[in-house]
Amino acid sequence: MTPESQLRKDIVEVGRRIWLRGYVAANDGNISVRIGPDEFLCTPTGVSKGFMTPEMIIKVNGRGERISGTLNPSTEIKMHLGVYRDRPDVNAVVHAHPPVSTAFAVAGLPLSKCTLPEVIISLGNIPLTEYGTPSTEEIPVAIAKYLKNHDAFLLENHGALTLGTDVYNAYHKMETMEHFATISLAARQLGGEKELPAHQVSRLLEIRNKMGIKGAHPGCQECGACGVTQPTAANERLDDAQLTLLITEVVKQVLQEAR
Numbered sequence: 001m002t003p004e005s006q007l008r009k010d011i012v013e014v015g016r017r018i019w020l021r022g023y024v025a026a027n028d029g030n031i032s033v034r035i036g037p038d039e040f041l042c043t044p045t046g047v048s049k050g051f052m053t054p055e056m057i058i059k060v061n062g063r064g065e066r067i068s069g070t071l072n073p074s075t076e077i078k079m080h081l082g083v084y085r086d087r088p089d090v091n092a093v094v095h096a097h098p099p100v101s102t103a104f105a106v107a108g109l110p111l112s113k114c115t116l117p118e119v120i121i122s123l124g125n126i127p128l129t130e131y132g133t134p135s136t137e138e139i140p141v142a143i144a145k146y147l148k149n150h151d152a153f154l155l156e157n158h159g160a161l162t163l164g165t166d167v168y169n170a171y172h173k174m175e176t177m178e179h180f181a182t183i184s185l186a187a188r189q190l191g192g193e194k195e196l197p198a199h200q201v202s203r204l205l206e207i208r209n210k211m212g213i214k215g216a217h218p219g220c221q222e223c224g225a226c227g228v229t230q231p232t233a234a235n236e237r238l239d240d241a242q243l244t245l246l247i248t249e250v251v252k253q254v255l256q257e258a259r
Contacts, residue, residue: 008055075134105156105159
């Protein structure tokens with residue numbers, strides 16, 4: 001188990017990264033980590049995520065009440081705690097306002113096109129949740145119906161949310177989402193995305209299962225456009241060399257057939 005002192009440092013580092021990348025402005029954004037059955041670390045309200053220190057991180061219980069720390073916990077803590085209640089496999093949550101992803105959220109557009117192999121493997125489609133007033137129970141309620149099958153969300157007229165097995169895992173999903181949104185926007189400006197066919201999406205989902213990637217993943221079963229469903233988990237676990245060869249070969253074929 002990672003010591004609490006290290007988890008505090010990890011939260012500070014992820015805060016620094018989202019600030020440096022321009023995923024947050026001023027005092028925006030919030031980060032949390034589960035450290036016990038009823039204990040969580042979270043970022044404070046009213047502090048820039050680029051200038052935090054480990055001592056600023058707050059410890060709260062499952063009701064959002066402060067256990068330790070001198071600052072007040074994030075006003076969005078209800079959203080984080082709602083995730084932890086419904087997803088026992090999630091140990092970290094990152095909320096930010098990455099510009100391109102947030103533009104999709106403001107435009108009312110989900111990131112649901114099956115276009116990039118890496119995104120299909122890591123995130124699947126990214127839903128747009130209904131608008132909720134920040135700091136209220138409206139956002140946890142809006143997210144709840146998507147939690148079972150997704151690890152990344154666009155929050156309508158608000159921003160983005162990612163979940164992970166640890167705080168870096170959650171942060172990397174935020175990076176992937178924003179990268180995907182940027183490419184999707186450019187592709188639409190060039191005439192529109194060219195989606196991968198159903199059989200290629202199915203092969204990519206099989207790779208995900210063979211990799212043993214943890215976390216929810218819906219495939220494309222919810223959009224209905226390509227007819228792909230999440231494949232049954234494979235019993236076989238590939239070693240690193242086999243996995244690298246498999247991913248390289250399938251991605252090559254996918255890109256070739258999509259031309």
